[in-house]
Amino acid sequence: MTKPPTSRKKLTRRNFISLGGGMAALAGVNLLPAMAKVLANPAPVQAAIVAAPPMATSTNIHLVGTDGWIYLPGPSSIVGDTPPRTVYPDPLAPGGRTTYIFGFRNVTGLSSTAVNDQKGKAQAPAPLLYVDQEADVRITLTNLGLQVRPDLVDSHTIHWHGFRNAIPLFDGVPEMSIAVPIGRDFTYYYKPHDPGTYMYHCHFEDVEHVQMGMTGVVFVRPAMNTPTQKYVYNDASTAYDREFVIFLTELWASAHYDDAHIQVSDWSEYSPDFWLMNGRCFPDTLQPAGDPLTIPGQPVLQYQPISSLVKANAGERVLLRFVNLGYQQHAMTLDGLSMRIVGKDATLLKGLGTTNPQIRNGADVSYETNTVYIGPGESYDAIFTAPNVTTDTTYLLYNRKFMYLNNGGTGTGGQMTEVRISPAGTLSPQAAPNT
Amino acid sequence: MQPTRKRYGLKLKGGWAVTVLLCALVLSCAPAQTSRVEAAGLAQATTPSSGLVCTTSPDASFTLTAETGYISTPDGNTIFMWSYSPDATSFQYPGPFLCVNQGDTVTVTLKNTLPEDVSIIFPGQQDVLANGIPSQPQYLNGELTSLTTVAGKNGGTVTYSFVAKEPGTYLYESGTDIEKQTQMGLFGGLVVRPSGHPNQAYANSGSKFNPSTEFTMLLSEIDPDLHQAIERGTRFDITTYHPRYWMINGRSFPDTIADNGAAWLPTQPYGALVHMQPKSASNPDPALVRYLNVGMRNHPFHPHGNNGRVIGRDGSALVGPIGEDLSYEKYLVLVGSSQTWDVTYDWTDTDLWQPNTNPIPVTIPSQQDLTFKDSATWYSGSPYLGIQDELPVGVTSYNECGEYYHVWHSHALNEAANYDTGFGGMFTLQRIDPPSPNTCP
Ligand SMILES: [Cu+2]
Numbered sequence: 001m002t003k004p005p006t007s008r009k010k011l012t013r014r015n016f017i018s019l020g021g022g023m024a025a026l027a028g029v030n031l032l033p034a035m036a037k038v039l040a041n042p043a044p045v046q047a048a049i050v051a052a053p054p055m056a057t058s059t060n061i062h063l064v065g066t067d068g069w070i071y072l073p074g075p076s077s078i079v080g081d082t083p084p085r086t087v088y089p090d091p092l093a094p095g096g097r098t099t100y101i102f103g104f105r106n107v108t109g110l111s112s113t114a115v116n117d118q119k120g121k122a123q124a125p126a127p128l129l130y131v132d133q134e135a136d137v138r139i140t141l142t143n144l145g146l147q148v149r150p151d152l153v154d155s156h157t158i159h160w161h162g163f164r165n166a167i168p169l170f171d172g173v174p175e176m177s178i179a180v181p182i183g184r185d186f187t188y189y190y191k192p193h194d195p196g197t198y199m200y201h202c203h204f205e206d207v208e209h210v211q212m213g214m215t216g217v218v219f220v221r222p223a224m225n226t227p228t229q230k231y232v233y234n235d236a237s238t239a240y241d242r243e244f245v246i247f248l249t250e251l252w253a254s255a256h257y258d259d260a261h262i263q264v265s266d267w268s269e270y271s272p273d274f275w276l277m278n279g280r281c282f283p284d285t286l287q288p289a290g291d292p293l294t295i296p297g298q299p300v301l302q303y304q305p306i307s308s309l310v311k312a313n314a315g316e317r318v319l320l321r322f323v324n325l326g327y328q329q330h331a332m333t334l335d336g337l338s339m340r341i342v343g344k345d346a347t348l349l350k351g352l353g354t355t356n357p358q359i360r361n362g363a364d365v366s367y368e369t370n371t372v373y374i375g376p377g378e379s380y381d382a383i384f385t386a387p388n389v390t391t392d393t394t395y396l397l398y399n400r401k402f403m404y405l406n407n408g409g410t411g412t413g414g415q416m417t418e419v420r421i422s423p424a425g426t427l428s429p430q431a432a433p434n435t
Numbered sequence: 436m437q438p439t440r441k442r443y444g445l446k447l448k449g450g451w452a453v454t455v456l457l458c459a460l461v462l463s464c465a466p467a468q469t470s471r472v473e474a475a476g477l478a479q480a481t482t483p484s485s486g487l488v489c490t491t492s493p494d495a496s497f498t499l500t501a502e503t504g505y506i507s508t509p510d511g512n513t514i515f516m517w518s519y520s521p522d523a524t525s526f527q528y529p530g531p532f533l534c535v536n537q538g539d540t541v542t543v544t545l546k547n548t549l550p551e552d553v554s555i556i557f558p559g560q561q562d563v564l565a566n567g568i569p570s571q572p573q574y575l576n577g578e579l580t581s582l583t584t585v586a587g588k589n590g591g592t593v594t595y596s597f598v599a600k601e602p603g604t605y606l607y608e609s610g611t612d613i614e615k616q617t618q619m620g621l622f623g624g625l626v627v628r629p630s631g632h633p634n635q636a637y638a639n640s641g642s643k644f645n646p647s648t649e650f651t652m653l654l655s656e657i658d659p660d661l662h663q664a665i666e667r668g669t670r671f672d673i674t675t676y677h678p679r680y681w682m683i684n685g686r687s688f689p690d691t692i693a694d695n696g697a698a699w700l701p702t703q704p705y706g707a708l709v710h711m712q713p714k715s716a717s718n719p720d721p722a723l724v725r726y727l728n729v730g731m732r733n734h735p736f737h738p739h740g741n742n743g744r745v746i747g748r749d750g751s752a753l754v755g756p757i758g759e760d761l762s763y764e765k766y767l768v769l770v771g772s773s774q775t776w777d778v779t780y781d782w783t784d785t786d787l788w789q790p791n792t793n794p795i796p797v798t799i800p801s802q803q804d805l806t807f808k809d810s811a812t813w814y815s816g817s818p819y820l821g822i823q824d825e826l827p828v829g830v831t832s833y834n835e836c837g838e839y840y841h842v843w844h845s846h847a848l849n850e851a852a853n854y855d856t857g858f859g860g861m862f863t864l865q866r867i868d869p870p871s872p873n874t875c876p
């Protein structure tokens with residue numbers, strides 16, 4: 001194989017970084033002057049979930065990949081077949097939880113001791129991330145390994161699903177570039193030019209790692225945002241007051257049990273038992289947001305920190321960012337309210353303009369609906385206006401595929417939540433998504 | 436229920452690696468730069484290594500033979516199939532992509548060698564004639580036996596004709612014993628090019644594409660139990676349908692990235708590698724990908740690395756009544772059963788990262804500290820397009836000239852598998868070569 005001779009080759013990364021994995025590698029930048037200027041800016045310390053103030057020029061996020069346990073409400077037991085075995089609740093599950101997962105945690109700003117302490121404490125879904133258009137975004141992934149399966153030496157990756165013009169090294173597909181082994185770090189770099197709703201997930205042995213829970217939402221805030229007004233895209237028609245991510249996945253209890261109990265799954269037999277919204281099943285979807293570092297009112301939900309309860313004041317414009325990272329298609333219905341679909345897959349729903357055929361400022365192709373039919377790997381941005389109620393009023397948001405509205409075959413559960421509208425002025429401005 | 440895979444042969448772990456190596460060798464064939472050469476009723480005379488292989492005819496008349504054959508899957512299985520073959524002597528799956536021009540009177544003569552009646556329906560075409568009279572649903576004693584006029588079993592013939600009125604992407608498929616015969620493989624694609632605009636998908640100038648980068652993603656599923664039942668002459672209950680193989684253009688990954696006409700896939704002639712260059716002054720027009728779903732499931736198909744612009748669906752351009760653009764972008768196209776989607780793709784090197792003048796502002800740890808899965812990679816060793824750099828000793832690279840590779844696959848990830856083995860199935864690669872001139876072979 002011939003390689004074009006370049007001066008760059010004399011200065012390979014392998015030469016200048018032999019400091020071992022870990023954040024210590026960043027100290028190596030002085031050996032590469034061209035990069036030093038940019039990296040001299042120290043990484044700002046971030047809160048656990050909030051990514052950056054409006055219009056950050058640089059955002060650094062630190063995630064870890066590991067395993068953990070979550071709680072799903074359901075029947076007294078689910079028996080998997082061939083061989084018959086009780087796959088739910090998992091007898092190994094600690095603290096009243098039920099189900100083994102792989103997942104991520106956001107450890108931005110934590111000490112290295114605190115970072116390592118998160119091994120075995122993955123959350124579902126992956127932390128909600130949001131960054132600003134045109135920022136230099138660096139996401140460092142540390143693979144902490146699996147607490148329950150020390151024999152399983154799986155690497156992990158981050159794939160930012162939908163990122164345009166991706167560089168293979170940062171696209172997270174292990175066969176197309178690299179993956180991160182246990183005990184190592186890798187920093188993914190992105191310069192997002194296109195606002196909208198995306199998702200991210202591990203792409204290492206993806207059918208397993210995605211099902212096991214290494215999936216979450218990332219969205220890009222548009223340059224047009226101001227401290228007092230938020231938009232989905234750089235278009236005034238997409239203004240909103242409050243936003244909620246509605247992240248849909250399914251969970252096949254047998255596969256989760258088998259991963260905890262050193263058995264393998266035949267993925268062509270995929271047959272989920274639970275349908276999750278933001279990592280929880282109804283009615284847990286209504287519980288308040290939490291932080292995995294803090295024990296919540298319902299301790300079993302410590303590692304399922306994202307609430308799906310939609311709250312707004314009358315007259316406010318509410319953005320629902322629908323994202324599906326299951327393997328099935330879902331039909332999310334908002335009963336009694338009409339939504340306007342303003343974007344799909346991180347693109348404004350306008351046709352190309354006539355003056356500049358590169359810019360989507362042409363015909364309006366947004367539309368009204370009360371049901372969002374969404375396939376795996378799609379995102380839909382829906383805005384509704386909260387009706388002018390004078391007393392607190394509740395609407396339901398649920399999967400119209402009714403066979404998915406149960407928890408392991410019992411009750412009314414699954415992908416369902418409430419939209420609670422209060423009289424104007426009741427709620428203070430929203431501090432963070434899904435709160 | 437556990438799978439019954441042992442009946443279909445052993446899983447060949449080693450065979451997978453061999454196939455990948457073969458594919459990598461095949462990738463050294465550059466895509467044909469020649470324009471489509473059309474030959475009478477035959478596949479184009481110069482078959483490109485990747486991209487749509489058109490079967491054309493000067494008078495738009497074609498003969499298809501319904502016959503039996505076998506295909507292979509990357510995990511070593513062999514599957515009994517039925518398909519429409521463009522000539523009577525060799526079997527292929529799927530049927531050929533028939534390319535015609537808008538306004539052509541298309542004639543398709545079906546010869547049937549199968550032991551039961553067979554037919555062809557042309558969804559999206561109007562006023563289809565069979566043997567010169569309107570094709571009609573067939574009934575026997577009040578029961579529907581076929582959606583259209585048939586070619587009788589064991590040697591029957593029927594001739595269909597229609598005027599290809601509207602440009603676009605269409606399926607053709609069996610209209611007889613439909614849930615079985617389409618599953619067995621009796622289907623293909625039909626491309627109707629707009630009058631006077633061979634470089635456009637539709638009449639509107641916004642549908643222009645680079646004709647050397649025209650691709651199909653013909654999506655299908657296979658339940659091997661059904662095929663085994665047909666081969667043995669036993670009954671198959673369609674309500675137990677459970678696909679185990681998921682295909683693009685009749686192949687599963689990694690066979691999808693092998694060349695068109697690869698020698699070791701004699702009955703599966705169509706690859707699905709998307710081979711293109713960045714957008715530039717000399718390459719201004721996008722690639723066109725024609726998605727067709729002939730399966731019984733909807734397939735959520737995800738091209739990594741870039742959004743596609745949806746310009747048409749089901750043979751209808753996304754243009755408004757006064758010519759306004761109604762296209763939209765998707766990073767995932769949910770191709771419904773029987774739908775077709777026409778989507779264009781640009782690769783735009785927006786940030787123009789260069790190692791010396793515009794470096795990517797991040798440090799990269801030693802490659803020795805990272806995982807190269809199965810010690811093989813499509814990675815160039817460098818994040819920069821067009822540059823190759825060293826890889827750790829012992830890592831095999833399929834990269835030739837610093838090109839980028841992205842995966843394109845079903846995001847129902849259980850479909851990105853060959854039976855129970857991941858990194859397979861409805862899955863292919865996009866290869867982005869550095870801009871010309873480059874050192875790519
Ligand atoms: Cu993805």
Ligand SMILES: [Cu+2]
Pocket residue numbers: 159203737739842844
């Ligand atoms: Cu992917």
